Amino acid sequence: MARMKFLCDADRCIECNACVTACKNEHEVPWGINRRRVVTINDGQPGERSVSMACMHCTDAPCAAVCPVNCFFTTADGVVLHSKDLCIGCGYCFYACPFGAPQYPRVGNFGSRGKMDKCTFCAGGPNPENTAANYAQYGTNRLAEGKLPLCAEMCSTKSLLAGDGDIIAKIYKERVAKRGYGSGAWGWKTAYRETIAG
Amino acid sequence: MTLHTRIRTILGVFAIAFAVAFVTPATAQSVNPQQQSVKEDQLLRELNKITGRCTLPNQTACTIEQPVGRDWREFHQVTLRWIAAISIVGVLALLVVFYLTRGMVKIESGRSGRTVTRFNGYERFVHWMTATCFIILALSGLNITFGKALLLPIMSPEAFTAISQWGKYFHNYLSFPFTIGTVMIFLMWIGGNIPNKTDVEWVKRGGGIVGKDHPPAYRFNGGQKMIYWIVVLGGAAVAISGYILMFPFYGTTVSGVQLAQIVHGIVAALFIAAMLGHIYIGTIGMEGAFEAMGSGEVDVNWAKEHHKLWLEEEMGKGSSRAKAQPAE
Numbered sequence: 001m002a003r004m005k006f007l008c009d010a011d012r013c014i015e016c017n018a019c020v021t022a023c024k025n026e027h028e029v030p031w032g033i034n035r036r037r038v039v040t041i042n043d044g045q046p047g048e049r050s051v052s053m054a055c056m057h058c059t060d061a062p063c064a065a066v067c068p069v070n071c072f073f074t075t076a077d078g079v080v081l082h083s084k085d086l087c088i089g090c091g092y093c094f095y096a097c098p099f100g101a102p103q104y105p106r107v108g109n110f111g112s113r114g115k116m117d118k119c120t121f122c123a124g125g126p127n128p129e130n131t132a133a134n135y136a137q138y139g140t141n142r143l144a145e146g147k148l149p150l151c152a153e154m155c156s157t158k159s160l161l162a163g164d165g166d167i168i169a170k171i172y173k174e175r176v177a178k179r180g181y182g183s184g185a186w187g188w189k190t191a192y193r194e195t196i197a198g
Numbered sequence: 199m200t201l202h203t204r205i206r207t208i209l210g211v212f213a214i215a216f217a218v219a220f221v222t223p224a225t226a227q228s229v230n231p232q233q234q235s236v237k238e239d240q241l242l243r244e245l246n247k248i249t250g251r252c253t254l255p256n257q258t259a260c261t262i263e264q265p266v267g268r269d270w271r272e273f274h275q276v277t278l279r280w281i282a283a284i285s286i287v288g289v290l291a292l293l294v295v296f297y298l299t300r301g302m303v304k305i306e307s308g309r310s311g312r313t314v315t316r317f318n319g320y321e322r323f324v325h326w327m328t329a330t331c332f333i334i335l336a337l338s339g340l341n342i343t344f345g346k347a348l349l350l351p352i353m354s355p356e357a358f359t360a361i362s363q364w365g366k367y368f369h370n371y372l373s374f375p376f377t378i379g380t381v382m383i384f385l386m387w388i389g390g391n392i393p394n395k396t397d398v399e400w401v402k403r404g405g406g407i408v409g410k411d412h413p414p415a416y417r418f419n420g421g422q423k424m425i426y427w428i429v430v431l432g433g434a435a436v437a438i439s440g441y442i443l444m445f446p447f448y449g450t451t452v453s454g455v456q457l458a459q460i461v462h463g464i465v466a467a468l469f470i471a472a473m474l475g476h477i478y479i480g481t482i483g484m485e486g487a488f489e490a491m492g493s494g495e496v497d498v499n500w501a502k503e504h505h506k507l508w509l510e511e512e513m514g515k516g517s518s519r520a521k522a523q524p525a526e
């Protein structure tokens with residue numbers, strides 16, 4: 001089985017936000033929630049870089065460890081998913097997540113923030129079928145249809161790579177070798193405890 | 199070659215040389231755009247997080263990497279559990295041992311049959327309101343810490359979520375009466391709870407619960423004063439940290455919320471351990487103690503043995519003593 005990962009080649013990202021838009025549209029993500037976002041570091045200064053970030057589907061995921069109701073599970077593809085039926089909206093996964101991925105429908109936070117929402121790697125929820133109920137909760141399950149995440153597919157510069165970790169790491173290494181530079185796979189050390197030589 | 203063409207040639211050579219000299223460093227620079235670019239390792243080393251500009255209304259989303267979550271996870275999953283388990287189970291074990299060796303502290307001279315008012319209706323109401331909230335807060339809070347280890351294995355995930363969801367509602371809503379009760383306790387009993395010389399004497403003589411002694415005390419003895427300050431200060435600490443958890447990101451970042459959870463978890467665990475001791479003395483630990491908060495009336499002999507100086511004050515007030523507001 002593949003071990004699915006994301007890789008954002010920050011030297012290519014032009015902050016066009018196509019990935020963000022693709023995600024919101026594909027899954028009809030509710031207003032106020034962004035499963036993926038693009039952040040620009042040192043904006044307007046020399047050396048500025050943009051990084052597209054979502055849930056990294058961590059190895060030994062911190063969110064899953066701290067969840068008081070154990071509602072997370074990792075699929076055979078290494079995708080970290082959770083059950084919205086079991087989530088109590090306590091906010092702990094957000095405190096533990098190194099990438100700020102979990103989001104809540106209500107920011108008022110009183111009593112309940114509502115069910116946590118995050119990137120599913122386009123793999124739906126606990127129930128793999130593409131039913132209307134599943135779609136409303138988690139969005140489409142593209143993986144079940146043999147497709148990869150839409151954000152990476154829509155990326156205008158192919159900066160964002162999504163798929164089998166070994167394959168996207170290889171693509172990235174080839175790029176770095178060819179062009180002679182690369183700022184590394186952002187977040188990989190934190191998420192997967194490994195880096196790709198840049 | 200005329201002079202004219204010679205000059206032209208020389209100029210041309212200069213121009214090319216100049217162009218080459220000028221252009222070469224420029225192209226060398228553009229080959230390595232990496233030189234100045236921001237680097238993940240360096241940013242993490244400097245700030246331990248990576249934040250930039252993003253176009254979202256939710257500005258916490260502009261932080262894309264913050265590895266400290268891993269440390270907090272360790273605290274939440276391992277450290278807090280040990281602290282809570284050791285303090286709570288430890289105190290329970292001590293109390294069992296203590297009960298088996300010392301037993302209930304009896305009223306030595308027996309009951310006199312006459313009573314004196316110790317706590318009026320208002321005081322008892324505040325006490326029980328706060329205590330009820332405390333117990334529910336403690337159970338629903340401990341469910342967050344230990345529920346998935348202790349309860350989840352013996353029930354379905356759906357049932358456990360239902361319990362936890364209700365627990366969360368109770369924990370969040372009962373925080374308000376609990377906080378109000380703590381403030382009221384602070385105000386109504388502060389007068390009798392300023393530590394003074396009698397407490398030093400009281401502590402030196404083992405407080406009467408350890409030995410067989412009955413050191414004199416005013417309305418609140420040294421031990422009760424300790425409980426009072428644990429409730430007031432502990433209550434303030436859990437309330438402040440709890441409200442930060444309940445309304446996160448109003449003036450705090452993720453690290454602030456993590457810190458609030460650390461304070462909340464540790465103080466709550468120690469608070470629960472201390473209250474177990476309090477509940478023990480108020481019930482099976484001491485004969486005649488529960489009535490003080492039950493009916494509000496205590497036996498005069500009980501008062502004589504445990505709160506001699508207070509009883510003398512009350513008696514001094516004459517016939518109205520039973521109905522009067524207790525002295526400070």
Ligand code: HEM
Pocket residue numbers: 090274278332335336338339340342343344365366369370373374376377436437438439440441443444459462463466467469470
């Ligand atoms: C004044 C009021 C309080 C407020 C506003 C408050 C708020 C909170 C919040 C928001 C949480 C996070 C989980 C959730 O959303 O349900 C929490 C957790 C917790 N609370 Fe409180 N709480 C208060 C008082 C107490 C008291 C009095 C106790 C104990 C006696 C307590 C014990 C705990 C425990 C053990 C946890 C779980 C800690 C963990 O494992 O992470 N709380 N509280």
Ligand code: SF4
Pocket residue numbers: 054055056057058061062063064080096097098099100101102118191
């Ligand atoms: S990025 Fe955050 S939400 Fe995603 S698996 Fe890692 S810890 Fe969990």
Ligand code: SF4
Pocket residue numbers: 063066067068069070071082086087088089090091092093094102116
């Ligand atoms: S918000 Fe939901 S998913 Fe996240 S830790 Fe709490 S219960 Fe688990």
